[in-house]
Amino acid sequence: MKTLETEVLIIGSGAGGAVTAATLARAGRSVLVVEEGPWIDPDAVEPFSLDEMVLKYRHQGASAALGTPGIAYAEGRCVGGSTEINSGLYHRLPEELADEWRRTYRIAEFTPEVLDKYSDLVENELSVSKLPGAPPPSSAVLERGAAKLGWRAVEFARVFRYDHQGRGVKQTMARTLVPRAVEAGAQILAECRISRLLKRDDRIVGARAERTLPGGETEPVTIIAEHVFVCGGAIQTPTLLQHSGIRAQIGNGLKFHPTIKVAARFPQAYDHGDVPMHRVTEFSPFLTIGGSASRRGHVALALADSGGDYADALAAWEDVVVYYAAIRSDGSGRVTALPGFRAPLVTYRMTDADQSRLARGLLHLGEVLLAAGATELYPSIAGAPVARRAEDLVEWWDAFTPSTANLMTVHLTSTVRMGDDQSRTGADSFGRVWGFRNLRINDASLLPDAPGVNPQAAIMTIAARNADEFLSHL
Ligand SMILES: Cc1cc2nc3c(=O)[nH]c(=O)nc-3n(C[C@H](O)[C@H](O)[C@H](O)COP(=O)(O)OP(=O)(O)OC[C@H]3O[C@@H](n4cnc5c(N)ncnc54)[C@H](O)[C@@H]3O)c2cc1C
Known part of the structure; x- marks a missing residue:
């Protein structure tokens, strides 16, 4: 040895x-x-691509905490x-x-x-810096929607270095x-x-x-x-x-930021190369609204999580961007190593208050996206209706249940x-x-x-x- x-x-x-x-x-x-x-050479793989998931994610991105609801999570490896x-x-x-x-x-x-x-x-x-110029349209959506509703939204700084032409590289x-x-x-x-x-x-x-x-x-x-x-x-x-x-x-005491997504369709094509850097902070620190990676695969996954009739939106995927609502949770989880297995058993129990907070976050997310001009919203809830107007959002409240909500997180502590x-x-x-x-x-x-x-x-x-x-x- x-x-x-x-x-x-x-x-x-x-x-x-x-x-x-x-x-x-x-x-x-x-x-x-x-x-x-x-x-892996940081320049070798396209950010947010399928290749990246295969090479750099643990279990190629497919990990989940058991619970009602279960919560998918991701870790780098x-x-x-x-x-x-x-x-x-x-x-x-x-x-x-x-x-x-x-x-x-x-x-x-x-x-x-x-x-x-x-x-x-x-x-x-x-x-650590902010954008040297104007935000991409997918990020400006959050700023615009929040402004219409009179809510606070800010651009978050990122661990990015920009060259003189404003091109950023994640550090x-x-x-x-x-x-x-x-x-x-x-x-x-x-x-x-x-x-x-x-x-x-x-x-x-x-x-x-x-x-x-x-x-x-x-x-x-x-x-x-x-x-x-x-x-x-x-x-x-x-x-x-x-x-x-x-x-x-x-x-014990595992903490997540449980997160729910919405795939939002707009009347025209949006950018897909970057992740929105704006956040709606009106309801912080317990509830945050932001944007996710929205490559073709991410859009397809988010649409599939809605379980509705999304064929048309998928065909027009360039008009679709994925956004999310995430909460600070009163619940907690546990990591248990199992003898003979590499992967542990991970469980997470959300409280009733967590579920209400996340459902409320989902409705606020819908409001801000519609206010910003989205025409169709597909929430990550199996069987929930597509929302086209603010009045449609109330139906999401009842549709959000532990067995229908598709939740995820990338924050594990x-x-x-x-x-x-x-x-x-x-x-x-x-x-x-x-x-x-x-x-x-x-x-x-x-x-x-x-x-x-x-x-x-x-x-x-x-x-x-x-x-x-x-x-x-x-
Ligand atoms: C998709 C995604 C998006 C995110 N976006 C953001 C964001 O925008 N901003 C933000 O602040 N946070 C973000 N996070 C979270 C943030 O990246 C993590 O919280 C942070 O990197 C965790 O740091 P860490 O050192 O605890 O673990 P990690 O950065 O995950 O590093 C742990 C490393 O240890 C290695 N390792 C584990 N066990 C062993 C072992 N037994 N032997 C040898 N090596 C081992 C793993 O392979 C891994 O490389 C994101 C996370 C993900 C997955």
């Missing part, structure tokens, strides 16, 4: 893992990043993790929420000053912090899955892994490490910990919550797992709750803060 040695082992190379790797490598630590997915496939939208953790988390979970050094300092660092490094981890970590001396081992952490008393001494070789066969690898950061994301991190026999407050209140957290204020001296989590799992905004900003800010705190002990 092959054996590797490192000072710091980082498991996963997404938003949390890449920030950790770059911070520690630049500080002169010896760093090995192990990533289960492949290392490649060097750069979910940042390679996300829309790049970036929103700092709202200050009131950070304050609530600090008090509820007793998180040390979680003041606005500390968080602002690390957000500034992340934003300078990644070039994913594979384009930014992964190569910068390598420049600073970090090693990246792609297509290598950590299957179990090796424990001795209150320390992790290393990990067992399985590496996929170019011919497709696998080889077992043992990695010896002095310190371990698990950054596999909110589903895989608790799965690995549970498979390694670490279970206290690990995997809170399975190893952080804070000094050990009775409700899996890790301390800086992500160190209770009971272990050298095992840390540094990814979406640490967020004590769903942030109500796109989560990558909070994940990266917290990861930078925790990596710095780790360095201060060496």
